[in-house]
Amino acid sequence: MVETLIRPSVTSEPPAHDRVYRGLRVQVMHGELTPGQALTLRGIAREYGVSMTPAREALRRLTAEGALTLSASGRVTTPELTNDRIEELAQIRALLEPELGSRALRRAHLALIDRMEAINEANARAIHLQNPVDYIRTNLEFHRTLYLRAQSPAMLGLLETVWLQLGPTMRALYTKLRRTTAPPHHRLILEALRAGDDAALRLALRTDVTQGLRHLQG
Amino acid sequence: MVETLIRPSVTSEPPAHDRVYRGLRVQVMHGELTPGQALTLRGIAREYGVSMTPAREALRRLTAEGALTLSASGRVTTPELTNDRIEELAQIRALLEPELGSRALRRAHLALIDRMEAINEANARAIHLQNPVDYIRTNLEFHRTLYLRAQSPAMLGLLETVWLQLGPTMRALYTKLRRTTAPPHHRLILEALRAGDDAALRLALRTDVTQGLRHLQG
DNA sequence: CCATGCGAAATGTGATCACATAATCCCGGC
DNA sequence: GCCGGGATTATGTGATCACATTTCGCATGG
Numbered sequence: 001m002v003e004t005l006i007r008p009s010v011t012s013e014p015p016a017h018d019r020v021y022r023g024l025r026v027q028v029m030h031g032e033l034t035p036g037q038a039l040t041l042r043g044i045a046r047e048y049g050v051s052m053t054p055a056r057e058a059l060r061r062l063t064a065e066g067a068l069t070l071s072a073s074g075r076v077t078t079p080e081l082t083n084d085r086i087e088e089l090a091q092i093r094a095l096l097e098p099e100l101g102s103r104a105l106r107r108a109h110l111a112l113i114d115r116m117e118a119i120n121e122a123n124a125r126a127i128h129l130q131n132p133v134d135y136i137r138t139n140l141e142f143h144r145t146l147y148l149r150a151q152s153p154a155m156l157g158l159l160e161t162v163w164l165q166l167g168p169t170m171r172a173l174y175t176k177l178r179r180t181t182a183p184p185h186h187r188l189i190l191e192a193l194r195a196g197d198d199a200a201l202r203l204a205l206r207t208d209v210t211q212g213l214r215h216l217q218g
Numbered sequence: 219m220v221e222t223l224i225r226p227s228v229t230s231e232p233p234a235h236d237r238v239y240r241g242l243r244v245q246v247m248h249g250e251l252t253p254g255q256a257l258t259l260r261g262i263a264r265e266y267g268v269s270m271t272p273a274r275e276a277l278r279r280l281t282a283e284g285a286l287t288l289s290a291s292g293r294v295t296t297p298e299l300t301n302d303r304i305e306e307l308a309q310i311r312a313l314l315e316p317e318l319g320s321r322a323l324r325r326a327h328l329a330l331i332d333r334m335e336a337i338n339e340a341n342a343r344a345i346h347l348q349n350p351v352d353y354i355r356t357n358l359e360f361h362r363t364l365y366l367r368a369q370s371p372a373m374l375g376l377l378e379t380v381w382l383q384l385g386p387t388m389r390a391l392y393t394k395l396r397r398t399t400a401p402p403h404h405r406l407i408l409e410a411l412r413a414g415d416d417a418a419l420r421l422a423l424r425t426d427v428t429q430g431l432r433h434l435q436g
Numbered sequence: 437c438c439a440t441g442c443g444a445a446a447t448g449t450g451a452t453c454a455c456a457t458a459a460t461c462c463c464g465g466c
Numbered sequence: 467g468c469c470g471g472g473a474t475t476a477t478g479t480g481a482t483c484a485c486a487t488t489t490c491g492c493a494t495g496g
Contacts, residue, residue, distance in 0.1 A: 015292070015448090015449065015450090016449080016450070017278075017449080017450085040476080040477065040478090041477070041478065041479095042476085042477075042478095050450075050451090051450060051451045051452075052450095052451085052452090052478090053271075053449080053450050053451065053452090054449080054450065054451095056275065056478085056479090057274065057275065057278050057449095060235075060275050060278050060279050060282075061278050061279065061281075061282040062282075063279075064278075064279040064280075064282035064283055065282055065283075066372075066375070073457075073458055073459085073477085073478075074233070074457095074458090074477080074478045074479075075458085075459095075477075075478080076478095085371070085372050088370050088371075088372040088373055089372055091317070091373070092314070092372065092373060092376060095313045095314065095317065096310070096313065099309070099313060152306050153303070153306075154284075154303055154306040154307055154310065154383070155306055155309070155310060157284070158310060158376060158379070158380070161376070162376070165372070233478090233479065233480090234479080234480070235479080235480085258446080258447065258448090259447070259448065259449095260446080260447075260448095268480075268481090269480060269481045269482075270448090270480095270481085270482090271479080271480050271481065271482090272479080272480065272481095274448085274449090275479095291447085291448080291487075291488055291489090292447080292448045292449075292487095292488090293447075293448080293488085293489095294448095
C-alpha cells in the first residue's frame with residue numbers, strides 16, 4: 001500500500017517485469033552467472049524491489065528463450081550445457097552469423113567499420129585486464145554492431161537467444177582458453193569488410209564463431 | 219527418498235500455466251488463429267478455467283518465443299507479418315532445415331521413411347478436403363518427424379519457434395496458393411532419404427521450404 | 437453525415453495470500 | 467562416523483484484489 005505512493009507515474013517507465021527481465025538478461029548473456037546457479041522467485045523479487053509476480057514473469061520469459069532452465073519441481077537455474085549442446089549452438093551461430101554478415105556487408109560504410117574497430121580495441125583491453133565479463137560483452141557488441149546493419153530483426157533476434165543460451169558457459173570458456181591476445185579473426189572480419197569481399201567475410205565469421213567454441217570441447 | 223526420485227506422479231498433473239501454454243501453442247502453430255487477432259488475459263483464463271495468473275504466464279512465454287506480439291499498451295495479438303519478415307523467417311528455415319535433415323539422414327531407417335510417407339498421405343488428404351489446419355499440421359509433422367532423428371534438440375527447438383512465428387500467416391499462405399496436389403518436394407525428400415543422398419536431401423528441403431513461402435510475396 | 441468528447445467497460449499490472457510440495461537441517465540410532 | 471527419518475524451512479503455484487490506463491460506445495455538436 002505504501003509502495004503504491006512511491007510510483008512516479010508521471011514519467012512513463014517500463015513495467016517492473018520488463019526491468020527485471022532486462023537486468024537478468026544482461027547478467028546471463030555476459031556470463032555474470034555461474035552455470036547451475038539457482039534463482040529463486042523471492043530472491044529476485046527482493047533484489048529488484050518488486051513482488052513475486054513480475055519476477056515470475058521475467059523468469060518465465062527467460063526460460064522460454066532458453067536463457068534459464070526449469071527443473072521438474074519448477075526451480076529455475078542457469079543452464080549447464082553439455083558438449084553436444086554447445087556444439088549445436090555453435091553450429092547455429094555458424095549458420096546464422098555469416099548470413100547476417102553478408103546482409104550487412106551490402107549496407108556497410110566506413111563509420112561502421114571504425115566503430116567496430118573501436119569496440120575491438122576495447123575487447124583487447126578487456127583481455128589485457130583479464131576481465132571476462134567485459135571481454136564477452138565487447139565481443140558480442142562487435143558482432144552485434146555488424147549484424148544490426150543487416151536490417152534483419154528476426155534473424156538477429158534468433159541469434160541473440162543463441163547467445164543467451166551460451167552466456168553462462170561463455171565465462172567458463174574464457175577462463176579455459178586463457179586468451180592473451182585479441183581474437184585473430186576479428187581482424188580478418190574487418191579486412192573483408194573493407195574489401196567488400198563477401199566470401200572472405202562469411203569465412204572469417206564462421207571460423208571466428210566455431211574456433212572459439214570448439215576449444216571448449218577438449 | 220527413493221520414492222521421491224521415482225516420482226510416481228500419476229495423480230500430479232502438469233501446472234495450469236503449462237496446459238494453457240500448450241493449448242495456445244498448437245493453435246498458433248497450426249494457423250487456427252488469424253493474424254492480428256487479439257487475446258485477452260481474462261478471456262484465456264475463462265476459456266481454460268483458470269485465473270489470470272497462469273494465463274499471463276502462458277502469454278508471456280508465447281510472446282517471448284515470438285508466437286505472439288505485444289502492443290505498447292501490453293495487449294497481446296497474433297502477429298501480422300510483413301513480407302520482409304516472412305522472407306527472413308523463410309531464410310532461417312532454409313538454413314536450419316537442410317542441416318537438420320542432413321543430421322537425421324545418418325540415423326534414418328526404413329520405419330522412419332514409412333512413417334513420413336504415411337504422414338504425407340494424410341497431408342494429401344487434407345489438401346483434397348480443403349482443410350487448412352490439417353494441411354499445416356501434417357506438413358509440419360512431416361518435417362518434424364524427420365528432424366527428430368537428428369538428435370539436435372537445440373536446433374529443432376529454435377526451428378519450432380520459427381514455425382510458431384509463421385503460424386498465423388501460414389493459413390493465409392495456404393488459401394492464397396490454393397493447393398490441389400501434395401507438395402511436390404515431399405516426394406523428392408523421401409527419394410533422397412531412401413537413396414541416402416545428402417546433397418539431394420539438402421536441396422529438396424531447401425526448395426520445399428522456400429518455394430512454399432516465396433509465393434506469399436507476390 | 438462525420439468528427440469529437442465523455443463516461444463506462446475492459447484490460448494489463450502488480451501485490452498479497454493460502455496452499456502443496458520440495459529441499460534442508462538436525463538429531464537419534466546403529 | 468555415518469546413515470536415515472522427521473520436523474522445519476524454503477519455494478513455486480494459483481487465486482484474488484485494487485488500481486491505472488486504455489479502449490470502446492454513444493450521444494452531442496458542427
